[in-house]
Amino acid sequence: MLVSLSLKNFGLFKDENIEFSDGLNIISGESGAGKSMFISAINSLITGQFPSELKNQDGMISAFFNLNDTVKKIITQTTGIESNEAVVSANFSSKKTLYRINGMIVTKNIIEEIGKYLIEIHSQESSAILRDPLYQNKLMYDIIINKYSEAFAEYNSLYSEYSILREKSAAIPSDPSEVLRKIDMLNFQINEIKKTDPQPNEDTELSERFRALNNIQEIKKNLYENMQLLKDSEEFNTDNSIGTVAYNLSKIREYGFKDAEQLAISIQQQLLELYDAIEKKLLDLQTDPQELNNVSERLNAVLMLKRKYGPSLDDVITNCKKFEEELNRLYELESIMNELTPRMEKIKKHLFEVSERIINESMPYLKQIKQGIEKNLADLNMQNAEIDFYFEKLKEPGQISAHRIRILMKTNPQSDFLPLDKIASGGEMSRIFLAIETVFGTDHSVDSMLYDEVDAGVGPRMAMTVGEKLKELSKDKQLIVITHMPQVANLAEKHLKITKVQNTDLVYSTVTELTGEQREKEIKDMYGEIIV
Numbered sequence: 001m002l003v004s005l006s007l008k009n010f011g012l013f014k015d016e017n018i019e020f021s022d023g024l025n026i027i028s029g030e031s032g033a034g035k036s037m038f039i040s041a042i043n044s045l046i047t048g049q050f051p052s053e054l055k056n057q058d059g060m061i062s063a064f065f066n067l068n069d070t071v072k073k074i075i076t077q078t079t080g081i082e083s084n085e086a087v088v089s090a091n092f093s094s095k096k097t098l099y100r101i102n103g104m105i106v107t108k109n110i111i112e113e114i115g116k117y118l119i120e121i122h123s124q125e126s127s128a129i130l131r132d133p134l135y136q137n138k139l140m141y142d143i144i145i146n147k148y149s150e151a152f153a154e155y156n157s158l159y160s161e162y163s164i165l166r167e168k169s170a171a172i173p174s175d176p177s178e179v180l181r182k183i184d185m186l187n188f189q190i191n192e193i194k195k196t197d198p199q200p201n202e203d204t205e206l207s208e209r210f211r212a213l214n215n216i217q218e219i220k221k222n223l224y225e226n227m228q229l230l231k232d233s234e235e236f237n238t239d240n241s242i243g244t245v246a247y248n249l250s251k252i253r254e255y256g257f258k259d260a261e262q263l264a265i266s267i268q269q270q271l272l273e274l275y276d277a278i279e280k281k282l283l284d285l286q287t288d289p290q291e292l293n294n295v296s297e298r299l300n301a302v303l304m305l306k307r308k309y310g311p312s313l314d315d316v317i318t319n320c321k322k323f324e325e326e327l328n329r330l331y332e333l334e335s336i337m338n339e340l341t342p343r344m345e346k347i348k349k350h351l352f353e354v355s356e357r358i359i360n361e362s363m364p365y366l367k368q369i370k371q372g373i374e375k376n377l378a379d380l381n382m383q384n385a386e387i388d389f390y391f392e393k394l395k396e397p398g399q400i401s402a403h404r405i406r407i408l409m410k411t412n413p414q415s416d417f418l419p420l421d422k423i424a425s426g427g428e429m430s431r432i433f434l435a436i437e438t439v440f441g442t443d444h445s446v447d448s449m450l451y452d453e454v455d456a457g458v459g460p461r462m463a464m465t466v467g468e469k470l471k472e473l474s475k476d477k478q479l480i481v482i483t484h485m486p487q488v489a490n491l492a493e494k495h496l497k498i499t500k501v502q503n504t505d506l507v508y509s510t511v512t513e514l515t516g517e518q519r520e521k522e523i524k525d526m527y528g529e530i531i532v
Contacts, residue, residue, distance in 0.1 A: 011041070068447050407419070498510070
């Protein structure tokens with residue numbers, strides 16, 4: 001609900017701070033005092049549409065709202081702000097406007113999305129969210145679901161299954177033969193990889209072996225030379241030399257050379273180990289002459305897989321597993337393709353049947369709503385006005401229903417039923433919304449409503465009826481009503497008056513709360529000739 005409103009340099013409002021009650025707030029004032037400008041201020045704040053002629057200097061509009069659960073959820077979804085309260089503000093100049101919610105700068109689009117849930121304005125240019133067909137559909141189904149929850153439970157269960165099948169169906173190409181082509185391609189790719197059966201790090205090992213085999217003569221020459229130096233040369237070799245060193249040290253070890261002798265023996269053993277390792281490498285090179293060709297072919301096969309499915313060999317192995325997973329999914333898809341469409345059509349048909357059954361079951365309840373609204377319309381001097389509900393069958397079942405509900409109306413017997421958003425605005429439209437919202441009560445998501453011209457063109461007796469309807473609605477909603485009728489003003493919990501002040505060189509509008517004798521005088525003045 002709207003707790004307070006601050007206006008600075010908006011039109012004729014220079015610096016106003018206005019507080020509102022939770023129930024029925026009445027605003028009165030002479031013609032031209034600034035009531036339309038007051039409406040324009042609120043409308044500008046919640047729609048982001050600022051009349052350029054009213055932004056003649058730097059100014060600000062700020063409103064403090066207590067939030068219901070619906071609006072809290074919307075604000076959190078659009079801004080990330082989580083709070084039970086919201087300060088919505090707009091700082092403006094002739095060149096730009098900056099919007100904030102709880103201090104966070106937001107876009108005009110966010111203001112438009114949130115604003116329609118903060119307060120409804122029923123005036124010449126009504127911004128009531130009830131005009132929105134999507135909101136009408138949501139509102140009506142919220143009401144029906146609470147009344148027929150079991151029937152909707154059956155629909156929800158069917159829709160869950162239908163959604164799963166639809167997701168699977170979305171994975172099927174428009175041309176089913178595409179699935180078979182993908183299966184063939186995946187089979188080819190998997191077989192190509194598995195035929196080679198690459199092992200981790202095999203490409204590195206093959207590259208080393210290929211280089212070795214390709215340079216075998218140079219390698220053998222170096223290995224033979226090292227073996228001669230280590231042990232095989234009869235003229236001189238390292239093994240004999242270090243053996244002689246060890247022998248000579250053994251003869252003098254008792255004189256402090258025991259450690260040196262052990263070191264020499266250890267070196268001799270290491271030299272022999274080195275010799276054995278070189279000899280083993282040399283033996284490894286004594287291979288089949290065909291091995292170079294075999295290694296070359298294997299290396300080329302592995303490199304080809306890396307080019308096609310790599311870039312690394314690990315990528316090739318990983319992608320092969322992914323291909324297998326995708327192939328299994330497509331095999332599953334292939335197995336259900338022939339069953340999927342018939343199954344979906346069967347559930348879809350059932351969803352429409354359940355949806356129609358819910359509508360038929362809810363007709364008596366909807367008739368009560370219709371009668372309640374039409375009674376209110378008759379009370380508001382619109383005896384010929386009628387309400388109806390139009391059910392449009394959707395092409396695809398929705399999450400809530402397979403039908404869309406829209407509120408229709410006609411104001412006289414000769415006219416056709418029209419959607420609410422096609423009905424003319426103004427005082428008549430304000431009374432229509434008053435009749436509807438009084439019946440919907442707390443089911444309607446918007447907690448604050450501004451009514452202008454709701455009593456326009458009605459006599460004193462009818463004004464009393466309008467006032468009583470407003471008072472009834474104010475038990476569930478916060479109302480701000482601009483009126484010239486004292487019968488309506490008499491019922492207010494808070495009475496505000498907009499006055500235009502004219503000084504020698506300054507004209508401005510101000511808002512004052514009337515209490516006690518001030519309020520009694522204002523209501524008496526509003527009666528005018530009626531009480532004389």
